[in-house]
Amino acid sequence: MALITRRTALQLGASAAALGASGGFAFAQSNIKTADATPPKLDIEKGATLRMLRPVRFVQPDEDVFRANCARFTKETGVEVKVDFVGWEDITQQTAVTANTGAGPDTIMGFNEAPHIYTDKLVELSDVAEYIGKKYGGWLALAQKYGKKHGTNNWIGLPFGASGGPLVWRKSAVNAAGYDAPPDDLDKYLDLCRKLHAAGKPPGFALGNAVGDGNGFANWLIWSHGGFLVDEDNKVAINRKETVDALKYLQELYKTFVPGTIAWGDISNNRAYAANEVWLTANGVSMYFALKRDEKLRPIADDTQHSLLPKGKMDQSPMAGLTLNAMVFKHSKFPNAAKALLQFLLEKEQYDPWLQANLGYWSQPLENYSTSAVWDSDPKISLFKNTMRNNFWIGYKGPISQASAAANADYVMVQMCAAVASGQSTPEAAAAEAERRARRFFRS
Amino acid sequence: MTDASLSTWVHRRAEPSWLGRLLDSKPFLVVVCLLPAIGLLMTFLTYPLALGIYLAFTDTTIGRAGIWVGIENFTYLFQDPIFWGAVFYSVFYTAIATVGKFGLGLWLALLLNNHLPFKSFLRAIILLPWIVPTVLTAIAFWWIYDPQFSIISHLLIKSGLRETNVDFINTAWPARWSLIAANIWRGIPFVAISLLAGLQTISPSLYEAAMLDGATAWQRFKYITFPMLLPILAIVMTFSIIFTFTDFQLVYSITRGGPVNSTHLLATLAFQRAIPGGQLGEGSAIAVSMIPFLVFATLFSYFALARRKWQQGETND
Numbered sequence: 086m087a088l089i090t091r092r093t094a095l096q097l098g099a100s101a102a103a104l105g106a107s108g109g110f111a112f113a114q115s116n117i118k119t120a121d122a123t124p125p126k127l128d129i130e131k132g133a134t135l136r137m138l139r140p141v142r143f144v145q146p147d148e149d150v151f152r153a154n155c156a157r158f159t160k161e162t163g164v165e166v167k168v169d170f171v172g173w174e175d176i177t178q179q180t181a182v183t184a185n186t187g188a189g190p191d192t193i194m195g196f197n198e199a200p201h202i203y204t205d206k207l208v209e210l211s212d213v214a215e216y217i218g219k220k221y222g223g224w225l226a227l228a229q230k231y232g233k234k235h236g237t238n239n240w241i242g243l244p245f246g247a248s249g250g251p252l253v254w255r256k257s258a259v260n261a262a263g264y265d266a267p268p269d270d271l272d273k274y275l276d277l278c279r280k281l282h283a284a285g286k287p288p289g290f291a292l293g294n295a296v297g298d299g300n301g302f303a304n305w306l307i308w309s310h311g312g313f314l315v316d317e318d319n320k321v322a323i324n325r326k327e328t329v330d331a332l333k334y335l336q337e338l339y340k341t342f343v344p345g346t347i348a349w350g351d352i353s354n355n356r357a358y359a360a361n362e363v364w365l366t367a368n369g370v371s372m373y374f375a376l377k378r379d380e381k382l383r384p385i386a387d388d389t390q391h392s393l394l395p396k397g398k399m400d401q402s403p404m405a406g407l408t409l410n411a412m413v414f415k416h417s418k419f420p421n422a423a424k425a426l427l428q429f430l431l432e433k434e435q436y437d438p439w440l441q442a443n444l445g446y447w448s449q450p451l452e453n454y455s456t457s458a459v460w461d462s463d464p465k466i467s468l469f470k471n472t473m474r475n476n477f478w479i480g481y482k483g484p485i486s487q488a489s490a491a492a493n494a495d496y497v498m499v500q501m502c503a504a505v506a507s508g509q510s511t512p513e514a515a516a517a518e519a520e521r522r523a524r525r526f527f528r529s
Numbered sequence: 530m531t532d533a534s535l536s537t538w539v540h541r542r543a544e545p546s547w548l549g550r551l552l553d554s555k556p557f558l559v560v561v562c563l564l565p566a567i568g569l570l571m572t573f574l575t576y577p578l579a580l581g582i583y584l585a586f587t588d589t590t591i592g593r594a595g596i597w598v599g600i601e602n603f604t605y606l607f608q609d610p611i612f613w614g615a616v617f618y619s620v621f622y623t624a625i626a627t628v629g630k631f632g633l634g635l636w637l638a639l640l641l642n643n644h645l646p647f648k649s650f651l652r653a654i655i656l657l658p659w660i661v662p663t664v665l666t667a668i669a670f671w672w673i674y675d676p677q678f679s680i681i682s683h684l685l686i687k688s689g690l691r692e693t694n695v696d697f698i699n700t701a702w703p704a705r706w707s708l709i710a711a712n713i714w715r716g717i718p719f720v721a722i723s724l725l726a727g728l729q730t731i732s733p734s735l736y737e738a739a740m741l742d743g744a745t746a747w748q749r750f751k752y753i754t755f756p757m758l759l760p761i762l763a764i765v766m767t768f769s770i771i772f773t774f775t776d777f778q779l780v781y782s783i784t785r786g787g788p789v790n791s792t793h794l795l796a797t798l799a800f801q802r803a804i805p806g807g808q809l810g811e812g813s814a815i816a817v818s819m820i821p822f823l824v825f826a827t828l829f830s831y832f833a834l835a836r837r838k839w840q841q842g843e844t845n846d
Contacts (some may be wrong), residue, residue, distance in 0.1 A: 347787065348697075417750070
């Protein structure tokens with residue numbers, strides 16, 4: 086994009102409204118189907134102004150389009166919207182302070198479990214959710230799970246998208262090992278990893294204290310063997326045969342990994358993959374784009390494929406996407422304006438350009454957006470459009486709660502796996518230790 | 530005559546106004562002058578400390594205010610192997626790193642105390658590791674210890690001394706030693722420069738007298754340098770122990786307490802449980818449990834190292 090001076094920025098702002106849907110940015114035309122639905126009657130309060138908090142962008146156009154969308158809301162309704170972009174690691178704490186003090190932003194777009202922790206401080210969003218759901222072909226499974234209060238049909242959050250971490254692999258290496266793609270069967274998958282290892286092109290998955298990648302791998306390992314941290318009644322259920330089996334499987338699988346994955350953070354596999362040190366790993370779409378944009382790494386990008394994590398014993402690939410979850414606080418003086426803003430942002434005139442601006446980093450929560458042009462922009466990323474068609478979430482199978490979020494953030498599952506992989510614990514001892522730690526979080 | 534003139538002298542100093550009297554009052558002035566300092570200390574030191582101690586006895590989480598649970602957090606922690614692992618490593622880390630820092634720091638100080646060319650320049654360079662922000666140090670060491678991209682592994686493999694990457698932080702003990710090495714590297718300048726300042730206060734006449742008596746270099750160190758340094762050594766060691774015991778940035782940036790919690794210090798574990806984990810009560814309890822260790826370390830330095838008898842021989846009171 087050309088250099089933007091203050092003056093051209095002002096012109097951009099002025100032309101944004103004139104250009105309509107694209108908000109000043111050129112996007113491919115998507116064919117988004119809509120059904121007839123009556124929007125809820127939201128009486129926007131007189132003199133309303135809104136403050137919103139959301140996580141910082143992945144890519145610059147994310148922020149630009151988001152701001153342009155909010156500016157158009159202001160233009161149409163006269164409601165001033167101030168959006169603050171907050172670091173990912175801070176938004177949970179800022180949400181907590183906002184909820185507990187009853188002051189601050191009117192609406193926050195947080196992560197995953199946030200609305201479920203502060204349910205009694207939030208405005209119910211069912212009217213907006215039902216209208217949007219009806220208009221755009223229904224909410225996808227993960228969106229329903231994160232949006233609705235547990236065991237009810239009452240919406241407390243409006244999911245805006247999710248970011249998943251499927252397998253990323255080098256086609257040449259996997260094909261040379263005799264596979265078209267990583268298999269869903271656990272034994273065959275182990276065989277593939279062994280062959281990759283023998284070929285000097287090992288797989289590698291983070292087993293260190295890495296919030297995204299570490300938990301992603303540990304959850305997949307346990308879930309794909311039929312295990313889970315807590316059952317439907319929120320009882321800790323990690324110390325079971327399925328978990329022990331999964332950990333025994335890990336003992337074999339870990340031998341095929343590149344050395345050092347117990348020390349890996351969230352960024353480590355990206356670096357190792359880009360340096361031809363790792364040939365099969367799991368990551369969000371960001372890694373592929375980083376490779377694709379770099380001239381020198383382009384050959385790696387060309388040889389890269391994405392596929393879902395192996396299903397193992399489940400009928401669906403077990404992966405829990407990181408979900409953007411918007412909520413409106415009761416302390417807001419303008420709850421209707423806040424709801425109207427969220428609804429406005431989810432309408433296709435705003436949502437589709439934003440989805441495209443994110444290049445696939447975020448995947449839509451609504452059925453009909455799966456025809457967005459963003460998923461045709463590169464066939465290698467089209468897999469990500471199904472991120473929210475998923476029945477696994479952080480804290481599966483229990484209700485979404487503070488406890489499951491805390492167990493995740495405290496690496497209970499990751500460290501159980503790492504303890505076994507490093508030979509520090511037997512599978513049985515590690516499962517028992519995870520149970521002890523989980524019980525602490527899930528005590529009532 | 531004299532008596533009469535005295536009795537007619539009636540000029541008296543005007544009665545000071547209430548404000549004047551107030552400003553003359555010593556107790557009032559004491560209070561007024563101390564108030565800003567006390568206010569600052571109360572707001573930024575006493576209140577957070579008291580709040581932290583209070584939280585340690587509640588089950589507060591980031592999502593909700595807690596209730597008083599007495600010593601429940603502590604009873605849980607006392608059965609928690611991860612907590613005891615952190616206690617062990619905190620003590621181990623502090624002990625080894627302090628010995629390392631003081632051994633090397635004292636040696637460096639003695640070297641710098643000699644007349645070297647470019648003395649001032651060398652002294653300035655020595656301070657560098659300490660001036661660099663800890664986070665930058667941590668990031669540098671994070672790269673040095675990286676399992677795949679370590680410069681040390683790279684050099685060793687290039688020179689044919691090794692065939693595989695060095696395991697710095699992938700298993701428990703190497704990780705523990707690697708972090709201690711990073712901490713020592715960072716801590717040496719502080720010790721060296723402080724001790725150098727101490728060395729320069731020692732009167733050269735003492736050394737001249739000792740030389741005349743034919744004392745060897747070792748004897749001069751043992752009977753002059755070391756005893757004269759002890760008072761400053763005690764202070765520097767107190768500071769160093771406190772800084773090391775409460776270290777956070779190095780460990781959190783390089784290993785985040787991993788692999789499998791083997792390098793958690795009490796400070797990193799407290800942060801991990803309280804902020805990312807959201808368990809403010811339990812995190813506070815871990816932080817509070819550092820206090821006895823710190824008090825003990827301080828008392829030890831003061832009462833053991835700063836005693837006159839230690840410094841100046843058994844008979845000198």
